[in-house]
Amino acid sequence: MDFTPLIPENAPFTPAQRQWLNGYLAGLLAGETRASGAATPDSGRAPIPLLILFGSQTGTAEQLARRVATEARARGCEPRVMEAAAHGSIDWTRETNLLVVTSTYGDGEMPDNARDFWLWLQGDAARPLDRLGFSVLALGDSNYPEFCAAGRNIDERLGALGARRIHPRADCDVDYEAAAKGWIDSVLAALTPPNAAGPKPSPTGGPGGAASPPSTGFGKARPFPARLLANRRLNGEGSEKETRHFEISLEGSSLSYEAGDALGVVPSNCPALVEEIIALLGGDGEEGVPMPGGGETSLRRALATACDITRPGGELLQRLGAHHPEVRTLLSPDRKEELRRWLWGHEIIDLLLGAPGAGLKPAEFVGLLKKLAPRLYSISSSPKAHAGEVHLTVNVVRHPSHGRSRKGVCSTFLADRVGPATEVPVFVQASHGFRLPASGETPVIMVGPGTGVAPFRAFLHERRATGATGRNWLFFGEQRSAHDFYYREELEGMRAEGHLTRLDTAFSRDQAAKVYVQHRIAERADELWSWLQEGAHFYVCGDASRMARDVDAALHAVAATAGGLGPEGAAEYIAGLKTAKRYQRDVY
Ligand code: NDP
Numbered sequence: 001m002d003f004t005p006l007i008p009e010n011a012p013f014t015p016a017q018r019q020w021l022n023g024y025l026a027g028l029l030a031g032e033t034r035a036s037g038a039a040t041p042d043s044g045r046a047p048i049p050l051l052i053l054f055g056s057q058t059g060t061a062e063q064l065a066r067r068v069a070t071e072a073r074a075r076g077c078e079p080r081v082m083e084a085a086a087h088g089s090i091d092w093t094r095e096t097n098l099l100v101v102t103s104t105y106g107d108g109e110m111p112d113n114a115r116d117f118w119l120w121l122q123g124d125a126a127r128p129l130d131r132l133g134f135s136v137l138a139l140g141d142s143n144y145p146e147f148c149a150a151g152r153n154i155d156e157r158l159g160a161l162g163a164r165r166i167h168p169r170a171d172c173d174v175d176y177e178a179a180a181k182g183w184i185d186s187v188l189a190a191l192t193p194p195n196a197a198g199p200k201p202s203p204t205g206g207p208g209g210a211a212s213p214p215s216t217g218f219g220k221a222r223p224f225p226a227r228l229l230a231n232r233r234l235n236g237e238g239s240e241k242e243t244r245h246f247e248i249s250l251e252g253s254s255l256s257y258e259a260g261d262a263l264g265v266v267p268s269n270c271p272a273l274v275e276e277i278i279a280l281l282g283g284d285g286e287e288g289v290p291m292p293g294g295g296e297t298s299l300r301r302a303l304a305t306a307c308d309i310t311r312p313g314g315e316l317l318q319r320l321g322a323h324h325p326e327v328r329t330l331l332s333p334d335r336k337e338e339l340r341r342w343l344w345g346h347e348i349i350d351l352l353l354g355a356p357g358a359g360l361k362p363a364e365f366v367g368l369l370k371k372l373a374p375r376l377y378s379i380s381s382s383p384k385a386h387a388g389e390v391h392l393t394v395n396v397v398r399h400p401s402h403g404r405s406r407k408g409v410c411s412t413f414l415a416d417r418v419g420p421a422t423e424v425p426v427f428v429q430a431s432h433g434f435r436l437p438a439s440g441e442t443p444v445i446m447v448g449p450g451t452g453v454a455p456f457r458a459f460l461h462e463r464r465a466t467g468a469t470g471r472n473w474l475f476f477g478e479q480r481s482a483h484d485f486y487y488r489e490e491l492e493g494m495r496a497e498g499h500l501t502r503l504d505t506a507f508s509r510d511q512a513a514k515v516y517v518q519h520r521i522a523e524r525a526d527e528l529w530s531w532l533q534e535g536a537h538f539y540v541c542g543d544a545s546r547m548a549r550d551v552d553a554a555l556h557a558v559a560a561t562a563g564g565l566g567p568e569g570a571a572e573y574i575a576g577l578k579t580a581k582r583y584q585r586d587v588y
Pocket of ligand 1: 542
């Protein structure tokens with residue numbers, strides 16, 4: 001049993017001071033050596049123990065968790081950063097301060113590496129956690145109805161288990177910087193009472209400053225202005241899709257990446273749409289407006305490079321919606337679902353066109369826009385095969401809706417608007433959760449229909465460049481073999497030379513009945529099971545909402561039938577694969 005004392009609730013301390021003292025006592029009694037690496041506060045007191053768990057699908061939450069740790073250390077905490085999947089290795093009786101940073105993906109789901117933690121929290125683990133102080137930073141996308149659901153659920157459950165909120169949860173949208181920074185500053189202020197604080201942050205960086213410690217290198221806060229080297233359509237004539245292969249030069253950037261990482265691209269908006277909006281606002285484009293991150297620029301430049309001019313935020317929707325005959329009726333709380341459906345096929349331009357009486361001034365309008373967010377794409381090259389370059393495999397989004405042709409902001413930026421002299425601002429987003437096995441001898445099974453093939457092209461190039469001898473099996477699917485077989489020559493070449501041990505394709509529209517990758521998995525169940533028995537890693541990339549779910553079910557069926565484990569045994573086996581990092585997904 002653990003007898004670490006707690007400062008009583010009625011002791012003459014503020015909550016923050018009580019929190020600090022509880023951490024201090026726990027640290028003392030745990031008898032741990034805490035000096036190494038941690039910046040001991042000026043006061044000479046022991047650093048405040050702090051556990052930071054992240055649940056991250058694309059790496060953003062992980063990066064934020066690491067940033068919290070850096071800032072916490074500067075304030076006299078001793079942080080440990082762990083992925084939520086490692087919760088089993090934590091002695092919860094000793095933890096006093098927990099911060100959770102988690103994204104949400106798909107339809108309100110936990111990221112893969114937070115699922116087990118979530119199950120554990122719901123189960124009997126759920127012994128009282130009343131000595132634990134906590135706070136949650138939730139990441140999400142407000143375009144989805146289950147906005148920040150993973151963070152909300154964890155926050156509620158920790159509260160229900162008796163843990164005390166050090167600071168209220170923050171829910172962050174795609175443009176998370178300001179909300180995340182506010183949460184980090186406040187939560188660390190709550191954890192570290194003024195006298196316990198360590199070195200003060202510098203005026204330019206640290207807790208009060210920029211996104212990350214000032215750096216001379218290129219990164220998300222300072223994207224590298226890259227050049228586009230190649231832009232090629234991967235579909236043949238007659239295809240219903242437009243998927244493109246892009247090659248981007250990283251020369252002169254000192255940016256590096258690994259197979260499995262993603263590239264962040266900072267797009268600019270379609271100039272025709274920018275001009276249409278300027279005209280509707282009654283401006284000439286040259287008037288000064290505030291930039292979302294501070295400073296001033298021209299209306300034209302703000303709309304072209306700094307603001308999201310397609311998806312309206314809540315306040316803009318209210319302001320314009322009040323003057324829009326159709327939207328006005330949908331603004332009441334009981335019609336949320338209808339409003340969401342309306343927004344699905346409409347954009348800001350439709351609101352402006354339908355609300356000429358709103359009378360928003362350019363500066364006011366820009367102030368209500370969300371920041372233009374970078375887009376992340378799974379990289380489809382290996383730096384070992386294409387030094388100084390990064391390749392992307394991108395579905396170009398164009399579709400008609402309500403009488404207008406709509407364009408995906410970033411995919412059409414890359415496809416149409418980048419010329420020889422155009423800079424493409426990029427940064428590397430490391431995806432630590434999506435990696436080839438450490439040993440080149442380990443077999444890999446890759447399921448990547450559509451653009452999901454991207455990281456597997458990178459994996460195959462990487463394994464060939466490193467001389468990895470492990471077997472490689474790829475499942476690829478698209479609409480029609482005649483014109484949607486991406487990288488056909490390359491893949492069939494690798495198959496012919498034996499680098500690709502198996503290549504199974506599922507062309508869904510080549511026959512009357514749909515055939516998908518999961519059908520091919522089912523057909524090859526015995527062989528797939530024997531690969532798994534030999535230690536194969538299983539990877540999935542592509543559509544999260546349907547494909548990844550169906551492939552997951554197919555994998556369960558393989559273990560249940562070909563593996564003879566039955567449904568419950570299969571669930572346990574696959575949970576084990578995930579824990580061992582032998583089942584990894586990059587889904588969107
Ligand atoms: P898709 O995932 O759309 O299509 C690739 C192949 O998967 C097609 O043959 C498709 O068949 C098939 N497929 C459809 N449903 C399933 C399923 N349940 N299980 C397995 N296979 C299935 O490829 P993309 O790379 O184009 O898109 C990937 C992701 O990007 C998706 O999340 C999609 O929603 C999203 N996206 C797609 C856009 C687009 O225009 N396609 C635009 C923007 C985003 P079939 O189509 O014949 O049913």
